[in-house]
Amino acid sequence: MLLQVVLLLLHCLASTLGQYELCKSLVSTDEGSVWEHYACQPKSASMKDYMRIKVDPPGITCGNPPERFCTLENPYLCSDECDASNPDLAHPPQLMQDRERNGLITYWQTVTWRRHPEPLLANITMSWNKSLELTDDIQITFEYGRPTIMILDKSMDHGHSWQPYQFYADDCLDAFNMQPKRVRDLSPANITRVICTEHYSRWVGSKNDKNVKFEVRARFAVFAGSRLQNMDSLYTRMESMKGLRDFFTFTNLRLRLLRPALGGTYVQRDNLLKYFYAISNIDVPARCKCNLHASQCLLQDGNLQCQCEHNTTGQDCQRCKKGFKAKSWKAGSYLPAPNGTPNICKTANSVSSCLDCECYGHSNRCSYIDYLNIITCVSCKHNTRGQNCQHCRLGYFRNASAELDDESVCIECNCNQMGSVHDRCNSTGFCQCKDGATGAKCDDCVPGYYWKQGCYPNLCDEEMLLCQNGGTCYQNQKCICPPEFKGVLCQHSRCEAGKDCNTASSPHFSTATLLLCTLLGHLLTRLTPH
Numbered sequence: 339m340l341l342q343v344v345l346l347l348l349h350c351l352a353s354t355l356g357q358y359e360l361c362k363s364l365v366s367t368d369e370g371s372v373w374e375h376y377a378c379q380p381k382s383a384s385m386k387d388y389m390r391i392k393v394d395p396p397g398i399t400c401g402n403p404p405e406r407f408c409t410l411e412n413p414y415l416c417s418d419e420c421d422a423s424n425p426d427l428a429h430p431p432q433l434m435q436d437r438e439r440n441g442l443i444t445y446w447q448t449v450t451w452r453r454h455p456e457p458l459l460a461n462i463t464m465s466w467n468k469s470l471e472l473t474d475d476i477q478i479t480f481e482y483g484r485p486t487i488m489i490l491d492k493s494m495d496h497g498h499s500w501q502p503y504q505f506y507a508d509d510c511l512d513a514f515n516m517q518p519k520r521v522r523d524l525s526p527a528n529i530t531r532v533i534c535t536e537h538y539s540r541w542v543g544s545k546n547d548k549n550v551k552f553e554v555r556a557r558f559a560v561f562a563g564s565r566l567q568n569m570d571s572l573y574t575r576m577e578s579m580k581g582l583r584d585f586f587t588f589t590n591l592r593l594r595l596l597r598p599a600l601g602g603t604y605v606q607r608d609n610l611l612k613y614f615y616a617i618s619n620i621d622v623p624a625r626c627k628c629n630l631h632a633s634q635c636l637l638q639d640g641n642l643q644c645q646c647e648h649n650t651t652g653q654d655c656q657r658c659k660k661g662f663k664a665k666s667w668k669a670g671s672y673l674p675a676p677n678g679t680p681n682i683c684k685t686a687n688s689v690s691s692c693l694d695c696e697c698y699g700h701s702n703r704c705s706y707i708d709y710l711n712i713i714t715c716v717s718c719k720h721n722t723r724g725q726n727c728q729h730c731r732l733g734y735f736r737n738a739s740a741e742l743d744d745e746s747v748c749i750e751c752n753c754n755q756m757g758s759v760h761d762r763c764n765s766t767g768f769c770q771c772k773d774g775a776t777g778a779k780c781d782d783c784v785p786g787y788y789w790k791q792g793c794y795p796n797l798c799d800e801e802m803l804l805c806q807n808g809g810t811c812y813q814n815q816k817c818i819c820p821p822e823f824k825g826v827l828c829q830h831s832r833c834e835a836g837k838d839c840n841t842a843s844s845p846h847f848s849t850a851t852l853l854l855c856t857l858l859g860h861l862l863t864r865l866t867p868h
Contacts, residue, residue, distance in 0.1 A: 377678025483599025630670025
């Protein structure tokens with residue numbers, strides 16, 4: 339009796355501890371105590387402690403060589419200094435993620451805009467080597483003014499490709515040709531829309547207005563209410579609305595800083611030392627993405643790793659364990675609330691499946707081919723093919739960082755149709771390029787060629803095929819010649835040999851034109867009365 343009470347308490351604890359925070363609990367049945375499994379996910383945490391920061395271009399961080407700078411509040415009091423060789427005056431990138439103590443604000447800082455009008459550009463790339471899901475607002479704290487133009491990008495494939503998350507500008511129409519919007523303007527139907535906001539870029543002249551946000555809570559609130567009390571509604575939408583879960587998923591983030599704070603005026607060229615970027619903190623509240631197959635995520639060998647349940651494995655619990663691949667892997671489901679569906683990987687003897695059928699999780703059906711005496715997988719998914727779904731379809735190549743049973747094992751070639759011979763690529767993702775084209779996707783041209791829906795040879799350029807006799811090269815496609823010269827490279831004179839070239843610029847008439855003019859002259863003479 340006491341055991342049953344304990345088991346009942348454990349079951350109640352599983353239901354009340356928090357939404358999807360336990361993967362399983364012991365429950366009492368007529369047949370005895372059994373494990374009851376649930377969909378589960380790790381708790382939210384600040385990911386600033388785990389992120390790796392990289393800034394570029396090289397030399398963008400101030401201090402080498404030492405440099406003076408001013409502030410927008412005191413633009414002509416330029417007594418501050420950045421010096422990388424002095425720990426008290428250095429502003430390295432790691433100060434964007436340190437724990438500031440004793441009220442001392444530390445920050446990363448760039449060089450000043452001393453090379454104006456050349457743009458002052460800086461990229462900050464944050465990586466975790468792990469799929470994460472946002473749980474609250476991203477917040478970036480700028481010292482000495484927020485940028486007037488910047489872009490927040492995200493990657494879902496460890497930085498191989500990027501897509502914009504949000505645009506920021508003091509004038510969205512001018513900077514990005516986009517109408518300004520706020521998250522509160524969005525509806526449930528377009529909540530994943532990428533917007534441009536002016537809210538965090540305009541100069542207000544207050545030292546307290548330091549923060550730039552990517553608003554996550556406001557998006558959650560569209561489904562869960564302003565106080566996020568109806569999370570079941572949000573989780574239901576996560577299951578039913580295509581792309582919603584992916585919208586909050588990322589492996590990398592990138593800040594593209596395109597123009598610094600200007601102090602509410604135009605650029606004042608007589609004092610460029612007051613224009614720069616400085617960031618004291620980047621906070622990214624998120625949880626490890628474990629596909630609802632783990633309630634814990636721990637740091638192992640320097641990387642975050644889901645502690646997988648439900649017979650799953652992998653950094654994101656993204657595949658079934660060996661011996662549990664009789665059915666295709668599936669992510670857990672939030673539904674039905676409040677415990678969801680675990681979608682446990684099954685052993686081969688727990689379902690009706692052929693024991694000799696190994697499809698690496700890309701198919702759950704096999705067929706026996708009698709005359710070949712082989713068993714082959716049927717309807718391979720995830721862009722795979724072959725007897726065991728072990729090869730990639732034409733137009734895809736093997737993802738070297740993924741195991742054979744990973745859903746993302748095959749990556750699309752994405753060959754440029756204009757620059758490549760066909761849509762297939764080699765095992766490293768390089769496409770076969772047409773003459774003059776180059777690059778992994780054949781979307782660029784080798785020197786001596788220009789791009790115009792494909793690569794075409796330069797008719798002229800600034801190095802080898804120079805326009806002659808004062809001609810100018812127009813877009814590498816033709817020479818614009820002075821009036822007295824002609825030819826592809828303006829290499830021929832319009833003057834005929836032995837004639838006076840001083841009249842070369844006067845109009846030249848053909849013999850037929852002169853004959854026609856003579857006939858018209860005679861006709862006019864006859865018609866004119868004497």
